[in-house]
Amino acid sequence: MTDPLPLAQALIRCRSVTPADDGALAVLEAALAPLGFACQRVDFGTTPNLYARRGTGGPHLMFAGHTDVVPPGQGHWTTDPFGAEVRGGVLYGRGATDMKGGVAAFVAAIAAVLERRPALPGSLSLLITGDEEGPALDGTVKVLGWLKDRGEIPDCCLVGEPTSKVELGDTIKVGRRGSLNAAITVHGTQGHAAYPQRADNPVHRLVRVLHALTAEPLDQGTRFFEPTSLQVTSVDVGNPATNVIPGSATARLNIRFNELHTEASLTARIKAVLAAEAPRHDLSIECSGESFLTSPGPFVDALVRAVRAECGREPSLDTGGGTSDARFVAKHCPVAELGAVGATMHKADECTPVDELRALSRLYARVIEEVLG
Structure with a gap:
């Protein structure tokens, strides 16, 4: 479970092109339940969503992401877009970077931290939607409203979008236009x-x-x-x-x-x-x-420390690019985005090096330890 590769492959093999789920959230739920997560399907309309939480106390760190993907398109793939093939140490498939790889890395990170610290303080949760690449009307925004009504808004949230530009951890997105x-x-x-x-x-x-x-x-x-x-x-x-x-x-x-x-x-x-x-x-x-900004403070500082310790570099704090579901989270709690190198997202032969996927999982484990202490 501490290796993200098998879970990333299982997720990629689900043909979850928006709005289809094709079993992706069930795969994820099966991986989380043995780690002590209480999993709930929170579907709105035809949009599939999963909320999973472990622990009841604070601080509460949420990981937000999505298992839906864009279509393979008409570009020339050298492998099955949903085959999750590893070739030359590189994992190929739609969603390898955006962002089934990131979802798998976070689950593996949690497993690794719990292996070392079974009595981890605070709470961890995942909000995973099947409609980030689509209209995004009944996904993250609706689940956050549901959580607010339950009094479960997290203290901070990490969105696992592929924000790195050249090297893992070189960019943390602290806002969006x-x-x-x-x-x-x-x-x-x-x-x-x-x-x-x-x-x-x-x-x-x-x-x-x-x-x-x-x-x-x-x-x-x-x-x-x-x-x-x-x-x-x-x-x-x-x-x-x-x-x-x-x-x-x-x-x-x-x-x-x-x-x-x-x-x-x-x-x-x-x-x-x-x-x-x-x-x-x-x-x-x-x-x-609307635009939003998570100013440097305890949460952003924790992410910066994690990148320094795990990747050995100073990340830039950036707000470029398009929109993401972080715009919905920003209305409730501090949020930032940190993930894989995004050079191949939405392209034919989308891929991520397996070593980088494992490094991302180690980085997320460091984030958990920095935030939850």
């Missing part, structure tokens, strides 16, 4: 291109809107965050005619924002520009998560 999508439709008056005075060209108005939104940077970045990025992702008119001024024009934006902004402040900015340049418009906003 927020992500906001906006769809803007500017309405005008359709007309003949030869008689522009009889029309109101919405494309011209939309261009002015986009220029106003992109002409100046939103900020210069902060200590832990890079500058906010506003990107125009599409401009659509749907006009096949060359001599017709269209009646409407649509653009879509994606904004990755730091802690200087919120969904409300960015929405207000967009609305102000639209009011000035395009009074007739439709606007829809979808924010998948």
